[in-house]
Amino acid sequence: MNAARQRQRITVLGATGSIGMSTLDVVARHRDRFEVFAMSGHRQLDRLLELCIRFAPQIAVTADAAGATRLRADLRAAGCATEVLSGPQALIDIANHAEVDCVMAAIVGAAGLQPTLAAAAAGKRLLLANKEALVMAGELFMAEVRRGGALLLPIDSEHNAVFQSLPHGYSGDIARSGVRRIILTASGGPFRQMPLGELARVTPEQACAHPNWVMGRKISVDSATMMNKGLEVIEAHWLFNVAAEQVEVVIHPQSVIHSLVDYVDGSVLAQLGNPDMRTPIAHALAWPERLDAGVRSLDLFEVAQLSFERPDSLRFPCLELAYRALRAGGTASTVLNAANEEAVSAFLDRRLGFTRIADVISASLDTIASTAARTLGDVLEADARARSVSRSLISRWMEEMV
Numbered sequence: 001m002n003a004a005r006q007r008q009r010i011t012v013l014g015a016t017g018s019i020g021m022s023t024l025d026v027v028a029r030h031r032d033r034f035e036v037f038a039m040s041g042h043r044q045l046d047r048l049l050e051l052c053i054r055f056a057p058q059i060a061v062t063a064d065a066a067g068a069t070r071l072r073a074d075l076r077a078a079g080c081a082t083e084v085l086s087g088p089q090a091l092i093d094i095a096n097h098a099e100v101d102c103v104m105a106a107i108v109g110a111a112g113l114q115p116t117l118a119a120a121a122a123g124k125r126l127l128l129a130n131k132e133a134l135v136m137a138g139e140l141f142m143a144e145v146r147r148g149g150a151l152l153l154p155i156d157s158e159h160n161a162v163f164q165s166l167p168h169g170y171s172g173d174i175a176r177s178g179v180r181r182i183i184l185t186a187s188g189g190p191f192r193q194m195p196l197g198e199l200a201r202v203t204p205e206q207a208c209a210h211p212n213w214v215m216g217r218k219i220s221v222d223s224a225t226m227m228n229k230g231l232e233v234i235e236a237h238w239l240f241n242v243a244a245e246q247v248e249v250v251i252h253p254q255s256v257i258h259s260l261v262d263y264v265d266g267s268v269l270a271q272l273g274n275p276d277m278r279t280p281i282a283h284a285l286a287w288p289e290r291l292d293a294g295v296r297s298l299d300l301f302e303v304a305q306l307s308f309e310r311p312d313s314l315r316f317p318c319l320e321l322a323y324r325a326l327r328a329g330g331t332a333s334t335v336l337n338a339a340n341e342e343a344v345s346a347f348l349d350r351r352l353g354f355t356r357i358a359d360v361i362s363a364s365l366d367t368i369a370s371t372a373a374r375t376l377g378d379v380l381e382a383d384a385r386a387r388s389v390s391r392s393l394i395s396r397w398m399e400e401m402v
């Protein structure tokens with residue numbers, strides 16, 4: 001950051017989403033420390049307009065030129081001087097802009113990959129919510145972080161909890177840090193106790209009604225299938241340099257313990273708190289300092305009990321599929337992510353049954369052999385291939401929906 005300038009300048013990619021809005025909530029509490037340089041929103045133009053009026057960023061980015069024209073006119077009418085750009089290159093331009101110190105990567109899915117990579121390559125303080133970027137291109141992503149000298153801070157509540165529970169200055173050498181394993185907690189989502197026979201007929205509304213967290217629709221479905229936890233196992237592998245066997249998943253329905261680190265001396269360190277994404281966001285914005293996130297203190301008397309269960313592989317086959325992709329290496333995780341995105345989107349559009357999501361992913365992994373995933377070209381090619389394979393599987397299984 002420029003020494004003459006006290007406030008950190010932030011780009012919020014995906015400002016109109018659940019993580020984007022929580023980020024702006026924390027930023028609004030600390031205007032003396034942060035200013036919003038740029039923000040992006042895809043199609044929710046009314047919300048993007050409101051945010052521009054409230055935070056007066058220099059640049060706002062929309063999905064396409066038509067959206068930009070509309071936003072520009074609305075901003076002019078509101079007397080707001082924000083410049084409006086559109087499209088994928090504009091997302092990259094606000095992510096690696098020379099005037100930006102910090103980037104919140106909160107676009108959902110593969111669409112977030114390239115701007116997030118650009119922020120890494122430009123050496124930004126990079127707050128990573130977009131786990132799909134790391135799942136689809138982990139090797140490339142971590143290489144860009146090292147090459148660009150970025151400071152990568154995890155926003156996913158589990159990884160933020162692990163980051164807080166690892167030794168300060170953890171170098172990526174798990175054995176030398178005395179860490180035995182990482183334990184990721186999972187709520188188990190809305191279908192943890194539903195009779196298995198009923199799962200095939202659940203609706204998008206049921207899947208999006210998460211018991212503990214309010215989130216975007218895609219990650220809500222991922223939580224219901226537990227693919228979210230599978231993606232997080234892969235995310236932990238890349239962030240903390242741990243093997244698949246060193247990452248364990250435990251269902252913890254209260255969502256109070258956000259994750260744990262098990263050390264060789266028998267110590268287990270955990271981070272606890274109310275389930276509110278403003279906590280990891282504020283942590284990453286201020287690290288190594290602490291900021292008031294607007295989150296109330298955890299009331300242990302109110303929590304009263306913490307419980308733990310082993311995930312059931314019949315109920316949650318997606319979790320095992322993610323371990324399988326991680327063990328296979330190369331583009332297998334890219335395929336897993338793309339097939340999952342296609343299947344979840346079809347489920348949300350009522351074109352695919354809930355239990356078919358895992359079938360689409362499994363069949364895509366069976367069909368596409370894993371190859372090296374070192375370059376952006378490798379990753380985009382595998383992503384496109386997996387989308388084409390999974391789309392044809394989806395159209396085959398779509399008939400079941402009528």
Ligand code: NAD
Pocket residue numbers: 013014015016017018019020040041042043044105106107108109111112129130131132155156157213214215216217218219277
């Ligand atoms: P969301 O659906 O609420 O918001 C997504 C954002 O991305 C929106 O601003 C939308 O406009 C933008 N977007 C969507 N498609 C786009 C495209 N094709 N191009 C450009 N922008 C696009 O999602 P969310 O819940 O905020 O999640 C965002 C990311 O954070 C996801 O990767 C998710 O896995 C991760 N995450 C979310 C939570 C949570 O509590 N919500 C927790 C951990 C991690």
Ligand code: MG
Pocket residue numbers: 156157158232
């Ligand atoms: Mg999470």
